Amino acid sequence: MEKLTDSQLYSLLNSKDQAALEELYNRYERLLYSFAYRMTQSAQMAEDTVQEVFIKLWKEHAPYTEDKGKFSSWLLTMTRNTSLDALRKKGKQQEVGLLEKDSEKMKVPIEEMPEQMLEWKEKGTLIRKAINWLKEDQRTIVELFYFQGLSQESISTKLNIPLGTVKSRIRLALQHLRKNLEKERGMSPNGSSDV
């Protein structure tokens, strides 16, 4: 089981292989939980979200194919959508400033880290730096748009900007983020980019 790729494990779910699901769970528990916690700021909602994601994987057999990109990205997108759903149901809104609360520190010693956590650590370092380079208002818009999943209208109200400019501002912020990431990658010893 440990040697199989995520995609291979995923395809075993078709035949209701419980060990395959457990292996996927082991690989992604911490990342998905941490991300769901980052989104919802609630241990209970984060746990519910992770549970919902794995139920979707198992029961509905949420359709993943390799042309949808990396399995991990697809799983994280599903986690984001499920978190946003939970937030909407609760009517809960976050007041978390991006980066203020995002710590670099990993709780698992590096030699014990599974592959997924190494990727997390590496990408986390880069993306945090890239976000740091953003101007304050761009950071805020990334927070409201991506992590809080707000509607155009809510973003427009919160930031006191015209509704018609929300989309272009998001686009601009994301593009700056990408440029910053590329700069960071260029400076990092790994150098490679999959964005």
Add this chain to the structure above:
Amino acid sequence: MDRQMCNELVDYFNDQLSEAEKHAFEKHLATCEECQIELAEWQTLTNDLPYVSSDTSPPEGMKERILNAVFEEEGSKEEIILQSVPVKEFDSQTRKKRVFSWLPAVAAALMLSIGGNIFLASVVKNQQEDILAQSEVVDQLLAYVNLSPVEGEASGTASIVKHGKETRVVVQASSLPALSKDEVYQVWLIDENGPIRAGTFKSESQEGAVVFTLPEGTEQDWKQVAVSHEPNADSPTPLGKVLMASEF
């Protein structure tokens, strides 16, 4: 190009659209190259954002809870909260062949996974529908009736349940009269040949439940079920007052 529609991309990405709006946007998306490019770009650009999350330790026992929930989604098992069952005592001096099976006496909000051999009845007033629903999960429900008061104010429900090869009678009652020493509440099943004992119970709280397994070969058509207030737990025929009863 429909600029207004293009702006919906934000709400589409964040799943903020109603079904109808979503449908309309997808129709637009299919023909708007600009939106297609932008959506793909946003998806790529946000790919790494989840990795800013700080490493957060999941709560203890989360893995077990989640995997249990996931595998139980298969429908083979159902979780039901067993309410506190206020039956405090029971009398085992009954006929040899009769087997009494009692709900746990002090099972305060126990989480039990059923699907095995345990039949659960939640014994709380006004939860007759729950009982019905729970019975259906585990067993085949042969009969279900509300017991009407005959003497006094007692009321309750009775059901006959096929559980594998066994046939069980489940009675729950409330507003029962108080018992004095040796007195018991007795459930009777009645057919053309008269009543047979189908479970004895005592309760200090004037509420109670009994699950009684009928001896094999006694699955005849019962006409009536009754609960009486008996002076003791030994009599093969009713001696005391009938508290409540119902036809099947």
